[in-house]
Amino acid sequence: MLPFIRSDLAQFTAYKPHPSSDTDAAVPTELDRLDTNESPYDLPLQLKEKLAWTYQQVIETNRYPDGGHKTLKEAIAQYVNESAKLTSSLITSANISVGNGSDELIRSLLIATCLGGEGSILVANPTFSMYAILAQTLGIPIVTVERNAANFEIDLTAAQSAIAQTQNPPIRVVFVVHPNSPTANPLTTDELTWLKGLSEQILVVIDEAYFEFSQNTLIGELVQRPNWVILRTFSKAFRLAAMRVGYCVAHPEAIAILEKVRLPYNLPSFSMAAALVALKNRELLLESISQTLIERDKLIHTLSQHSKLQVSPSAANFIYLRLQGNIFHSQDNVLKNLHDRLKQSGTLVRLLSEGLRITIGTSEENTRTINRIQAALVNFKF
Numbered sequence: 267m268l269p270f271i272r273s274d275l276a277q278f279t280a281y282k283p284h285p286s287s288d289t290d291a292a293v294p295t296e297l298d299r300l301d302t303n304e305s306p307y308d309l310p311l312q313l314k315e316k317l318a319w320t321y322q323q324v325i326e327t328n329r330y331p332d333g334g335h336k337t338l339k340e341a342i343a344q345y346v347n348e349s350a351k352l353t354s355s356l357i358t359s360a361n362i363s364v365g366n367g368s369d370e371l372i373r374s375l376l377i378a379t380c381l382g383g384e385g386s387i388l389v390a391n392p393t394f395s396m397y398a399i400l401a402q403t404l405g406i407p408i409v410t411v412e413r414n415a416a417n418f419e420i421d422l423t424a425a426q427s428a429i430a431q432t433q434n435p436p437i438r439v440v441f442v443v444h445p446n447s448p449t450a451n452p453l454t455t456d457e458l459t460w461l462k463g464l465s466e467q468i469l470v471v472i473d474e475a476y477f478e479f480s481q482n483t484l485i486g487e488l489v490q491r492p493n494w495v496i497l498r499t500f501s502k503a504f505r506l507a508a509m510r511v512g513y514c515v516a517h518p519e520a521i522a523i524l525e526k527v528r529l530p531y532n533l534p535s536f537s538m539a540a541a542l543v544a545l546k547n548r549e550l551l552l553e554s555i556s557q558t559l560i561e562r563d564k565l566i567h568t569l570s571q572h573s574k575l576q577v578s579p580s581a582a583n584f585i586y587l588r589l590q591g592n593i594f595h596s597q598d599n600v601l602k603n604l605h606d607r608l609k610q611s612g613t614l615v616r617l618l619s620e621g622l623r624i625t626i627g628t629s630e631e632n633t634r635t636i637n638r639i640q641a642a643l644v645n646f647k648f
């Protein structure tokens with residue numbers, strides 16, 4: 267171990283969401299990549315051509331990008347108002363901060379709230395893994411509670427007592443995803459009531475990465491809740507995962523803090539141009555969502571017919587699949603086995619401790635997913 271490295275980091279293994287060039291041979295594109303919840307549709311060629319033109323004619327590569335993100339923030343604010351069906355322009359660029367993916371914003375929020383022993387975070391597992399991973403890299407303690415095994419609702423009693431009992435440092439941030447990943451369920455009325463009742467000493471982060479699929483947003487709540495922030499991303503429905511653009515919507519004071527801790531030129535000019543093109547052409551880009559939802563329902567319907575599978579309802583562009591009787595640990599191997607067989611047959615999905623998360627792909631990919639799962643299950647002894 268390098269003697270100058272923090273001892274807690276030395277124990278830590280780097281995050282590998284995807285087969286990637288540093289661990290595997292490069293991922294062959296003929297694989298069905300249904301493990302990271304991207305859109306299966308590349309940007310339409312006409313938009314790529316617009317971007318290529320911007321690159322050739324407008325972007326000066328020798329100059330730093332616009333570090334204030336003014337134009338992009340204005341365009342995002344307009345989209346946020348529209349997406350929340352707000353009649354007035356409640357959200358302005360003063361309510362927006364943009365990041366190199368929403369992952370950067372998660373890290374900035376952690377830096378601004380918990381660093382230096384000032385706070386812990388609370389998450390309800392299973393949930394998006396980056397909250398805990400980023401907290402860990404910053405030496406921030408993580409408190410976890412569980413979810414109801416049937417409907418994935420957060421154990422609110424446990425959450426409440428965790429907040430009451432956690433001292434040194436106290437819980438400063440609660441992270442929730444709406445709808446949650448990997449379980450695909452939106453926040454319930456009870457969960458919302460609980461979040462609304464939290465003290466203003468606690469920052470509530472509502473991650474709406476899948477908003478465009480669920481059409482369920484809490485933007486309208488922000489006005490009365492200075493301790494809430496909402497995260498969104500261009501990586502999913504907007505088909506721009508390669509560009510790394512996310513944004514945070516919050517009270518201007520919270521935004522000002524995020525602006526203080528971010529790196530000065532955190533977004534490349536080309537990424538900003540891509541996000542702007544995507545927003546200008548949002549009708550065209552978001553048209554593909556209805557297809558994804560139809561495909562999702564087809565996948566859920568077909569897989570649910572299998573007596574060994576349990577598929578949960580989904581408000582997002584992915585499904586969460588468990589094996590019947592999954593509470594028995596002996597089934598872990600079956601799950602891992604199913605994951606590995608799918609990979610061998612050409613479909614990548616995300617393996618979690620109790621289920622598989624499968625992204626909705628193109629119609630052809632989804633048909634192959636169904637066939638490959640059915641073929642794999644035939645060979646299993648339950």
Ligand SMILES: *Cc1c(COP(=O)(O)O)cnc(C)c1O
Nearest residue numbers: 367368369394447475499501512
């Ligand atoms: C995919 C995803 C994100 C997006 O992260 P980016 O860094 O913007 O690509 C954020 N939160 C959740 C819950 C996600 O699933």
